[in-house]
Amino acid sequence: MAESKRTATLTLDGKSYDLPVLSPTVGPDVLDIRKLYAQADVFTYDPGFTSTAACDSAITYIDGD
Template structure:
């Protein structure tokens, strides 16, 4: 979200608090109440979560009332209709849809990471046969860091990219095995 010099004033018991206003790439401006409790000793109340920005995201925009879900500026229905799994993965990782050459290189990279380690099969055997596939998948994905500990430094951009490629490559197989 772009930071601005605009502020909103909130007065409580005669004392005024200045709250920054930020402008997102899409959607309405937001009032930043991060320091409201620390400064004024009060919380906000929005039980329906209808006037609250949940996070600062450069990837996704959601407006439930309008039925909008966008990834990197593209409506989800357009992506579902006109793009395939790896194109959307590329978009989410790198911020734009790939050119033909970029997609070919990305597909080759992902294909090199599709095989799952033989010992990961043991995790699947450890779940009851009637376990929910999502619970099984979550467990197995969580276990991946034990097999690929060479790419767990989240502060290293290259390691994050390798971990992303592995997850993208292995997820269809893991999902199928969990199901």
């Protein structure tokens, strides 16, 4: 995924956290939340794993078929 200069801001309990926006090969842009737990002490919740990008690979493209 290519990192851009774009960010999204999450505000939680009066504190703001800037999340980098990444551009995948296919599909919508994604938010990089790798540092969210370390910075804000929270996890994300995605029941059914329906709104989460699973991985990033520099050597292969997995199309899901």
